[in-house]
Amino acid sequence: MCADRPKHPTLKATFAERAKSASHPLTNYLMRLMELKQSNLCLSADVTSARELLHMADKVGPSIVILKTHYDILAGWDYNPQTGTGAKLQSLARKHGFLIFEDRKFGDIGHTVQMQYTAGSARVIDWAHIVNVNMVPGKAAVQALAEAAAKWRSRVNYEVKTSVSENGAEENEDNGHLGTREMPAPGPYQRDNDGRKGSIVSITTVTQSFEPVDSPRFGSRIDEGDELVYAGIEEPPYERGLLILAQMSSTGNFMNEEYTQACVEAAREHKDFVMGFVSQESLNSAPTDSFIHMTPGCQLPPDGEEENGTVEGDGLGQNYNTPAKLVGLCGTDVIIVGRGIIKAGDPQAEAARYRDRAWAAYQKRISQ
Structure with missing residues (x-):
């Protein structure tokens, strides 16, 4: 991990600077949001009920810029498009200022992934700003998802009367x-x-x-007293974004260099839909690359202990690295943290600790 690659200009640029040249509207929005909240933290909300998910999103929302979900592991998911769990998540995202990333890892033929994305009871495309794809079936899956998102986008700002x-x-x-x-x-x-x-x-x-609708429809508010949009930034754009699963943090995974390079090529071919990668390091190499990188397998040692780069794994194949190593050395942009926050005695305080450490690592990287 963290191969000795030539240093790309994006590693030294601020998120605000990179936002200006971002090829995807959601990437532009996310980077401006990161600067506004001074956060590059994504919570992997690996809980087991919809009620827990909404509670955790509300508590930790002020510290994060992305909430990563697995809707299919949750008991009690309400599929109502206007008042259900997806609509409530978007209301919380609007309130606290974060994007929703459904970690679906689409990995089938093109027609099937289109149906999984846009149809069925969950209709993921309606409430998740970002999804990801496993490139095992090949580049056609990326093309199919891009076409589905474009078709959805052409209709989403119209409502049927x-x-x-x-x-x-x-x-x-x-x-x-x-x-x-x-x-x-x-x-x-x-x-x-x-x-x-x-x-x-x-x-x-x-x-x-x-009839045309002037602004995105995110469902009802959680409370009538909530602000409509997080202060300092507008609502996210209508466009949907894709992350390509290019590298994994688990021991013995089969994502070799050839696979990772195919992911980079697919991203370059679909810059209007692909935001970047789930990876273990920055994969930007061409002069025009401006992709964002999000990395799981991040954990901090207990407060007060030295942050030396690595942390003991979970015994199930997951390897952990600290924010200082992932952001500072490997060049990732967003750290994805799950159990380190979820299982903490005070998840709200622990999320703030991760946010502070990851942001400090980013500031150090761009200043060196």
Whole structure:
């Protein structure tokens, strides 16, 4: 890990400077958000219930810029698109200023990943700003997700208005002739002027139209007193973003150099959709590369102990490194922390500690 690569200009640039040349609108937004909150921390919210997820997001939200979720491991997920868990997460994201990253690791043929992204009960694309893909099926999966996101984007700023009108009409049978005319809503039947009985037919007209919506719809607020948008920055853009899983922190993984290079090539081919990578180091190498890098497997030693770069693993193949090593030496931009915060006695205080250490490592990197 942390190969001896030539130092890329992005390693010395501030997030504010990199935002100006970012090729993806969400990357631009995220980097400006990082500067505003002075945070490059992502919480991996590996809890087991939707209630825990919402509680943790609310408590830790002030310290993070990204919330990473696994919706399929949560009990009690509410799939209602207006009032369910996804809508509530977006309300919290708006309140505290963070993006939502569903760690779906799409890894199937193109048609299947499109359906997993945009359809089904969860409709991930509606509430997650960012998703990721495992490149094992090849570059076609990236292309398929990009097409799905573009189609969604073309429709998301329009909402369907449906109107239903119902009128009564009188049916008269006269020597085999059937006629209709508009009528007030009567009783079960009525007599016409000539004494014949007329039956009443209900005519229902359904009209749908698409009307433009000026701003993203993130669902209802958690509390009426909450601010609509985190102070100092606008709502995130409509666009969705993709991270490519290029490297992993687990022992014995099969993501070799050839695989990682294919990930970089796919990212360069889809700069309008690919934000960057989940990786263990910066993969920017070409002069025009401006990708963002997010790294899991980050942990701090107990408060008061020296931060020497590595921390003991979890016994299940996960290797841990400190923010100083990942951000300062390996050049990653965002650290992803899960159990180090979730299992802490005071997750809120521990998130603030990780935020401070990671931001200090970033400041040191750009100043050297």
